[in-house]
Amino acid sequence: MADDRKRMFQKDLENKFTKEHGTNKMEGGDITDMRIPYYRLGVDQNPRKLEMKKVGKEIAEKRGLAGYNPMMHCGGIPLGQRALTPSFISGNDDMMVENDDLHYVNNAAMQQMWDDIRRTCIVGMDMAHETLEKRLGIEVTPETINHYLEVLNHALPGGAVVQEHMVETHPALVDDCYVKIFTGDDELADEIDDQFLIDIDKQFPAEQAEQLKSSIGNTTWQAAHIPTIVSRTTDGGQTTRWTAMQIGMSYIAAYGMCAGEAAVADLSYAAKHAGVVNMGDMLPARRARAPNEPGGVTFGNLADIVQTSRTDPEDPAHVTLEVVGAGCMLYDQIWLGSYMSGGVGFTQYSTAAYTNNILDDNLYYDVEYINDKYDGAADKGIDNKVTPSMDVIKDIATESTLYGLENYEKYPVALEDHFGGSQRATVLSAAAGSAGSLATGNANAGLSAWYLCMYLIKEGHGRLGFFGYDLQDQCGATNTFSYQSDEGLPHELRGPNYPNYAMNVGHQGGYAAIAAAAHAGRGDAYALNPLIKVCFADEMLPFDFSQPRKEFGRGALREFEPSGERSLIIPAK
Amino acid sequence: MAYEAQFYPGATSVAENRRKHMSGKVEKLREISDDDLTIILGHRVPGTDYPSTHPPLAEMGEPECSIREMVEPTDGAKAGDRIRYVQFVDSMYNAPSTPYFRSYNAAINFRGVDPGTLSGRQVVEARERDMEELAKFQLETEMTCPALACLRGASVHGHSLRLQEDGVMFDMLERVRLENGTIIVQKDLVGRPIDKKVDLGKPMSDEEAAKRTTIYRVDNVPYREDKEVLEWVHRIFEQRTTYGYKPAVQE
Numbered sequence: 001m002a003d004d005r006k007r008m009f010q011k012d013l014e015n016k017f018t019k020e021h022g023t024n025k026m027e028g029g030d031i032t033d034m035r036i037p038y039y040r041l042g043v044d045q046n047p048r049k050l051e052m053k054k055v056g057k058e059i060a061e062k063r064g065l066a067g068y069n070p071m072m073h074c075g076g077i078p079l080g081q082r083a084l085t086p087s088f089i090s091g092n093d094d095m096m097v098e099n100d101d102l103h104y105v106n107n108a109a110m111q112q113m114w115d116d117i118r119r120t121c122i123v124g125m126d127m128a129h130e131t132l133e134k135r136l137g138i139e140v141t142p143e144t145i146n147h148y149l150e151v152l153n154h155a156l157p158g159g160a161v162v163q164e165h166m167v168e169t170h171p172a173l174v175d176d177c178y179v180k181i182f183t184g185d186d187e188l189a190d191e192i193d194d195q196f197l198i199d200i201d202k203q204f205p206a207e208q209a210e211q212l213k214s215s216i217g218n219t220t221w222q223a224a225h226i227p228t229i230v231s232r233t234t235d236g237g238q239t240t241r242w243t244a245m246q247i248g249m250s251y252i253a254a255y256g257m258c259a260g261e262a263a264v265a266d267l268s269y270a271a272k273h274a275g276v277v278n279m280g281d282m283l284p285a286r287r288a289r290a291p292n293e294p295g296g297v298t299f300g301n302l303a304d305i306v307q308t309s310r311t312d313p314e315d316p317a318h319v320t321l322e323v324v325g326a327g328c329m330l331y332d333q334i335w336l337g338s339y340m341s342g343g344v345g346f347t348q349y350s351t352a353a354y355t356n357n358i359l360d361d362n363l364y365y366d367v368e369y370i371n372d373k374y375d376g377a378a379d380k381g382i383d384n385k386v387t388p389s390m391d392v393i394k395d396i397a398t399e400s401t402l403y404g405l406e407n408y409e410k411y412p413v414a415l416e417d418h419f420g421g422s423q424r425a426t427v428l429s430a431a432a433g434s435a436g437s438l439a440t441g442n443a444n445a446g447l448s449a450w451y452l453c454m455y456l457i458k459e460g461h462g463r464l465g466f467f468g469y470d471l472q473d474q475c476g477a478t479n480t481f482s483y484q485s486d487e488g489l490p491h492e493l494r495g496p497n498y499p500n501y502a503m504n505v506g507h508q509g510g511y512a513a514i515a516a517a518a519h520a521g522r523g524d525a526y527a528l529n530p531l532i533k534v535c536f537a538d539e540m541l542p543f544d545f546s547q548p549r550k551e552f553g554r555g556a557l558r559e560f561e562p563s564g565e566r567s568l569i570i571p572a573k
Numbered sequence: 574m575a576y577e578a579q580f581y582p583g584a585t586s587v588a589e590n591r592r593k594h595m596s597g598k599v600e601k602l603r604e605i606s607d608d609d610l611t612i613i614l615g616h617r618v619p620g621t622d623y624p625s626t627h628p629p630l631a632e633m634g635e636p637e638c639s640i641r642e643m644v645e646p647t648d649g650a651k652a653g654d655r656i657r658y659v660q661f662v663d664s665m666y667n668a669p670s671t672p673y674f675r676s677y678n679a680a681i682n683f684r685g686v687d688p689g690t691l692s693g694r695q696v697v698e699a700r701e702r703d704m705e706e707l708a709k710f711q712l713e714t715e716m717t718c719p720a721l722a723c724l725r726g727a728s729v730h731g732h733s734l735r736l737q738e739d740g741v742m743f744d745m746l747e748r749v750r751l752e753n754g755t756i757i758v759q760k761d762l763v764g765r766p767i768d769k770k771v772d773l774g775k776p777m778s779d780e781e782a783a784k785r786t787t788i789y790r791v792d793n794v795p796y797r798e799d800k801e802v803l804e805w806v807h808r809i810f811e812q813r814t815t816y817g818y819k820p821a822v823q824e
Contacts, residue, residue: 033735034666034735034739035735035736035737035738036736036737036738036739037737037738039735040654040742072795074727074728074745074764076744077728077746077764077765078823081743081745082734082743082745104805143796300621330740388813390811390815393812394807394810398803398807402796402797405791405796406791406795406797408665408733409790409791409792410791410792412735413735414737415665415733415734416733418733419693419695419730419733419734420692420693420733421691421692421733422692424692424733425692426760448814449812451810452806452807452810455806455809455810456643456803456806459796459802459806460788460789460796461674461788461789462591462670462671462672462674462787462788463671463672463690463691463692463693463732464674464692465688465691465692466691466692467689467690467691471691477813477814477817478813478816478817479817480814481814487817519693523715
């Protein structure tokens with residue numbers, strides 16, 4: 001089957017490597033050629049590099065201080081000694097982008113994805129309502145809840161309530177800030193004003209909606225998004241503080257409470273601690289990050305933040321691949337790439353996994369292989385899954401890896417596109433791991449396939465990633481199936497701060513995908529947390545979490561419109 | 574009973590070559606003079622003394638220590654040499670060696686070496702004269718084809734890139750070039766031009782490279798056809814996994 005299959009990356013790689021882009025002279029040849037002419041055209045062959053070079057020169061002249069100058073590279077031998085080629089966003093063939101534009105600094109959509117996660121928290125309403133009803137004897141009805149939500153949507157962005165003569169934030173700067181609620185209680189949902197409700201029945205396929213409502217039950221939750229501009233100026237820990245403060249003030253205003261009465265403390269405690277769900281856990285002191293920073297976002301949570309599972313539930317591989325894209329961007333480009341290392345070069349670890357359809361091809365091949373051999377086990381469903389076993393993991397991971405390795409050998413341009421071993425290892429293992437999850441519906445089985453894939457790559461090509469990359473993959477198999485404290489965890493609960501993964505470059509997007517694949521494969525409505533899944537089922541968010549990769553492409557093409565802009569309060573250019 | 578190391582499983586030429594690299598029983602194909610090696614490494618001027626970071630051990634009056642008594646220092650350590658490196662880049666288009674097998678060769682056959690294994694390059698740090706011994710060994714033997722492998726300290730990309738039209742592995746700094754059928758070194762490890770053209774000899778033919786390589790490739794020796802290697806990878810994987818999960822079942 002492998003030899004006859006039309007590769008999903010063929011068109012992209014032909015456009016990338018056999019068509020001229022800018023003035024890179026790449027016209028002609030074949031994607032199976034093993035030898036090519038190298039023209040050594042430097043940065044001037046590429047439109048974006050030319051733009052950057054021109055701007056760098058202008059900045060240096062304007063400020064009288066040296067700045068960006070590509071001739072500083074290697075003593076005057078700049079990038080571009082080989083052809084600088086564009087990339088195509090996987091799953092979106094028409095989106096050809098410059099690689100530079102996939103750096104998060106150059107990409108407003110990537111920034112907004114992280115902004116939208118960091119500025120979000122979920123706050124329960126039930127404890128507050130019990131306090132109001134049982135302690136203060138105040139009646140809570142759908143009408144009072146609607147009124148409270150109207151007050152909170154004024155207060156949460158920074159509007160004043162209760163107190164007089166207060167400064168306020170300008171609404172045009174914080175227009176992305178709002179709160180909605182959701183509940184598993186159909187009767188209550190019917191009574192809530194549409195503008196305030198995330199309607200589970202409307203947002204999710206019926207089967208998923210039932211799962212979610214059953215899990216959430218009669219509890220009610222606020223999905224709060226503080227202003228992007230606030231989140232960027234402060235940190236992830238600000239999200240619950242800002243939200244809790246405005247929630248407390250809004251309860252006081254909406255329910256006519258005394259501003260200083262003791263019950264307010266109960267409301268604050270519920271909003272800040274007892275009834276709040278962060279997107280990311282607080283990190284230990286040695287990494288010194290507040291809640292809602294990327295290092296605390298578990299793989300299960302990220303799988304739930306991405307929404308493709310509800311918009312394209314019949315294609316679990318697609319769901320998986322969108323989580324790969326989101327995860328590689330968040331964990332590699334932003335978390336490890338910047339927070340942890342301070343580097344600028346991590347981008348290409350990530351882009352390998354969501355450009356040019358190379359990973360997509362590998363995973364969809366795996367789906368075909370699994371479905372042929374295991375009677376449709378990779379299709380969405382529960383009864384069709386194959387029981388996890390060492391033999392199944394070995395079979396699927398081996399076939400997936402050999403297919404991927406052979407693609408690099410048959411198509412030299414694929415090897416050249418993934419020019420670093422860490423890129424190839426990430427892509428191949430993401431495919432094998434996700435395939436293991438899809439077939440079994442078990443994320444730890446998928447993780448096991450990941451580790452076997454790493455061993456197979458190393459022995460096949462005599463190389464893997466780099467020292468630190470390989471280390472983690474040599475020892476990971478030993479704790480794959482352990483749930484004991486300090487030894488292991490169910491995969492959905494692991495995250496960037498799991499001990500073995502804390503500096504695990506190029507892995508974490510794949511890990512998140514393994515968590516997503518297990519549940520998308522089963523047709524589950526969520527991977528780990530139903531509240532998070534519902535919270536992000538909201539088209540009002542600036543970033544479309546149902547198609548992260550397309551959003552990154554829009555960002556690269558400069559079509560994405562972010563929030564939190566300051567043009568209102570700065571001089572016009 | 575004397576144990577004879579088997580080094581590596583597999584029934585193919587790639588597996589056999591891996592065993593040769595690991596055992597150090599490789600064929601010598603060329604001569605590189607000490608001065609030429611020094612020039613292309615670029616760590617010091619040929620003919621000059623090895624810079625040292627401490628006096629010879631014999632003059633240092635070392636403290637009494639059973640480990641020191643048991644372990645014979647390498648020549649570089651005895652002399653107090655500084656630590657320097659050699660780094661190879663091997664093309665995935667049938668270069669004879671691969672990073673892991675360069676590391677295994679170094680770690681098994683040489684003392685006082687610190688191999689580092691990446692995907693596109695393989696570095697060994699050691700006392701300078703010890704490092705040179707290893708570098709000379711790997712350069713002169715079938716572990717290296719001068720067109721498909723290259724010494725590079727920085728700007729190392731090339732291992733995964735398509736070859737140049739003349740069959741030489743791409744190097745953005747063009748440290749070597751093919752001239753009259755032989756590979757000439759014109760820059761040192763970090764791309765500084767050198768005063769003398771150093772001739773590394775003829776590249777291997779495509780057929781010879783395919784015969785001597787340690788990388789599995791679908792167009793040469795396919796990985797999936799070396800069943801014994803795959804079986805051993807599976808065995809290692811299964812044992813590591815099972816040991817972590819439930820030690821009691823391990824024999």
